[in-house]
Amino acid sequence: MSTLQEGVTSQTLDELAINTIRTLAMDAVQKADSGHPGLPMGAAAMAYVLWTRFLKHNPRNPAWPNRDRFILSAGHGSMLLYSLLYLTGYDLPLEELTQFRQFGSKTPGHPEYGLTTGVETTTGPLGQGFGNGVGMAMAARHMAATFNRPGFNLMDHYIYAIVSDGDLMEGVASEAASLAGHLKLGNLIYFYDDNHISIEGSTSLTFTENRGMRFEAYNWHVQHVPGNDLEAMSQAIRAAQAETNRPSLIIARTHIGYGSPHKQDTAEAHGTPLGADEIRLTKEALGWPSDAPFFVPPQALEHYRQAIQQGETAEQAWLDLKAAYARQFPELAAEWQRRIDRELPQGWQADLPSFPPSEKGTPTRRASGKILNAIASRLPELFGGSADLAPSTNTLIDNATAFSPEDYAGRNVHFGVREHGMGAALNGMAVYGGLIPYGGTFLIFSDYMRPAIRLAALMELQVIYVFTHDSIGLGEDGPTHQPVEQLAALRAIPHLTVIRPADANETTIAWKVALGHQHGPVALVFSRQSLPVFDRSQMGAVGGLEQGGYILLEAPQSRPELIILSTGSEVELAVGAARQLQEEGVATRVVSMPSWELFNAQPEAYRHTVLPPSVKARLSVEAGVSQGWRQYVGDGGDCISLEHFGASAPYQKLYQAFGFTVDAIVTHARGLLQ
């Protein structure tokens, strides 16, 4: 096979080192009896060039803030990354590679952030890593613009990624790529593993677009390089680094399963072990010196391990720079450190607003906008925006500028109509550090970004979602825009905290919770329509929101015979119904239940105080599907819910038509008590 010979004319140290990755990948997949050998074998050479000649990193301190980031967006090729981490001296011993894909190992099927040192973000669902990188590059540009000073490039590095055909086909990557080009993120350098193979066969089956031209259209700098030509690859990386105004795509023609006499350039090499015989033949073809599995030539290891010394030297130089910076700009340096350490500033809560009682009230989305603006100056790490709905989601920081190529210090991000790209970018910002990213859109469009939300939850990242227009209360835009099942669908995601406040003051506490919640994303869910601001002198204290659910309106003598549980805009109706029922002599308690997750995390004693087991007559009221409410209302209770799609009309009409009125609740409650 002539392609086999590309760059492998004699067993040079380069080749030996590259083949070490290939053989480790083959062997680990074979031992696990599952996994993806093809990508590591095909992309080994370019990864080798990047990691040994360019990547600025310190294996002994993977948290060094000014390191280059490396993302394996095509996460199925995880053995490539694990091999590099082990070989360059991260805390990932060879034994872990032999435990590839086993329970409790540090080498899961796809790279997992937080589990394996050196893994910058969890990848696997295609396109996500691509979008994460864009978020990292945005964060890097913002941090540099905020903290760098002439002569002191405190933050100055690249974001690299290896992306695959699948990544480029996914819409989330298209969104992120367009945004990256617009933002002129020259610190982004992606390697496209152009191997012509996807799972169903040749990419000619379905992926024949001109990818280079497409990325040029996005304002990217595009280069074509043979995937195994080390010098050409080095040159391309240098050219990409030199291009500071455009993100770079290096299209590397690679060969999946490189070296395998029978499986190279076939879909078979993608996702199954090569088999013992083929591995033997491949090692022979590669001129590999041993047939022992997981054999690592000492000279190859030594070569890779230079990364340790180089990394420590590089970090030390940077530490010196930082020390000089701190002498010259002590306040700035302290602020930078605070943000990198993810510590909220002293007194950050001081400006959290409180809203006076008001019958007329305000939409919680608008209250949210006021809160955001009140706290923004004390919390410069708040960085975000909206997917082209800022005027509606109230996510703009008024006295801040837009984040743009002319002003990377700006904090207001215009994500465009790119919810999924926004979600993936937010994740990248969150892992990058120094920022608390937030992103807004209508609640209905949480569906568009759901895979990114799930990954934020899986990585337990501090990302704040501002989801407005949260029910049929959206009104005239109709059923395509009215969330009905989105609350249930978000609550179903593990590690995601959903909060749907009932009034402006609950909104303040919801923001407070979100800002303090560093391990896991929080979805703040707000109304389009005005909601009264409750008079707390007559009702439960708003701090109860921190417990997820609390007694908002108490029954006489705290002895309820009926409990109405509600969230968000429907709490107003629950309170109205309870007052009417109390006039009728029905001892009614209203529980505001903005967050199931926070409530379920409370001790049983607290939960039983709010929902005494003895009170069986319980009614939930929420303008969405009832799925999940039964856990609170029990067999003796019932749910007022919306089990069908909405309609286009003024929202008051919809509330009436669909049974969300004080009268309907009262009638339902009476029925429940009989």
Added chain:
Amino acid sequence: MSTLQEGVTSQTLDELAINTIRTLAMDAVQKADSGHPGLPMGAAAMAYVLWTRFLKHNPRNPAWPNRDRFILSAGHGSMLLYSLLYLTGYDLPLEELTQFRQFGSKTPGHPEYGLTTGVETTTGPLGQGFGNGVGMAMAARHMAATFNRPGFNLMDHYIYAIVSDGDLMEGVASEAASLAGHLKLGNLIYFYDDNHISIEGSTSLTFTENRGMRFEAYNWHVQHVPGNDLEAMSQAIRAAQAETNRPSLIIARTHIGYGSPHKQDTAEAHGTPLGADEIRLTKEALGWPSDAPFFVPPQALEHYRQAIQQGETAEQAWLDLKAAYARQFPELAAEWQRRIDRELPQGWQADLPSFPPSEKGTPTRRASGKILNAIASRLPELFGGSADLAPSTNTLIDNATAFSPEDYAGRNVHFGVREHGMGAALNGMAVYGGLIPYGGTFLIFSDYMRPAIRLAALMELQVIYVFTHDSIGLGEDGPTHQPVEQLAALRAIPHLTVIRPADANETTIAWKVALGHQHGPVALVFSRQSLPVFDRSQMGAVGGLEQGGYILLEAPQSRPELIILSTGSEVELAVGAARQLQEEGVATRVVSMPSWELFNAQPEAYRHTVLPPSVKARLSVEAGVSQGWRQYVGDGGDCISLEHFGASAPYQKLYQAFGFTVDAIVTHARGLLQ
């Protein structure tokens, strides 16, 4: 304003007719006090050219199968479409336009399929209409390739759409565009309403990619035309029609809110009424003859209404062609008619396979593949594929060819790694007619296509999803690929039927249900791993699946003291536990509950037979979040569930580690009974 004068030099009939759309849109939005006047005003001219000079349609028979399709992907501009439908003589009287966005009207905020005659698909969530059109164009090419004969172009028409900046920014449109270019869908002609404005302001804020170049990279035919130049637009449409090998994008430079002296070319014109004063000024600027709202000049109406005669003539010519076709190809004509009428063929169920009992069993995904192949020859309308996972989802029809530019008669669609584009395309195929579309991917990636699934549900379309690898049973690929909350999230969607069969024979019945379920999508949820095929001679008949839940294993004397409810791969464990409990003397019933939606639709009497209210000890067993199960297990019951993300390991290990074993169920059940 000079732009105002473009093409409006004197009040010609063309101008009068175009301004009729503009003024109707202004007036309807003003009366509703909500809506989007800007798009209809800006796009009126190009829509006018299309609808009066090119669109092949018969307002008196909106169901004519060979009509051109018109999609307003930017559904917020709905008044453009409603105006055209009314003006050209569809069953949409002017009174309905005055009821824009009101409860019960035919003119909701965004166009709704099934509600308003002439609306080809529900649009509004951006990018979806774009993707629907690609699906329609695929369906059109397939139906033409299948039924047309030399001299008899029975199916021969175009798919048109108006798409916006927002549509082009959404990833789903990128996916669909790439697929359309690959498939050389020359029957697709899209008008890009390039008005330089999005909600947050100028598109220069975030959308500066070279859109024309991007679409050329996708292998589209791209033209640039001034949006108000009627002759240039006509010429562009003719050129687009002449280009049969590439989809066309006509980039029309338009002006949002065209004619409004103060709001044209501003974001203000996008989504709020112009206001009475500005409307007056706009009508003056347009030289409009009346200040009465909803004024329609008789000569304009007469001009538009020529569509009726033209449409009837066109359809008659086609009916003549069809009659001749039927004489020459009677069987083909009958088959075509059957498919257009959405009637399943006689005996379509004859080849539904039955699987012999087997301890070793088979993965339900593999059973599904066998079923699909068994029935495919009797059901040529089955048309679909997978998002680059065909070998894993078992969605390939073995003795059929790939749908490709060289063979549009092929039935196996290679969607590429484009789940969202696939979902939107499936919807377009379903509304097009003549097909039962299906699409496969891993269950986890249902998240990637969720907005399209929701629209299938909202439109109540017959779309079949094949979601495989449905739990931690996926094993080594790990938590990024293991669905945990996806079942709950799908069950939350109204009008979507979710079915998770427990063995190969339930899989057969699940397919039978899906094929017979014409009003609403069905998600079939299958295992990666092998599941035993139950011996039905010892157990409940598999037909019980049609009721959603049924008694699979009965307690002695049909007097259960404990009921275990389960779905899919966990039913095997439930049965094992029940057998052990029965040996211990615990009268245990196992209910297989593959579909909540089907079960909840049963009469109460049936539901109570399966789940007698007197039996309080109930245990649900499903390897996913418990959300929603409480409705079945009640206060006295409990759920064995997975409330956290999975892990990377062989699946047997995960089942053990996470408590899904016969022993764990038995222990849990014993606890419940105490």
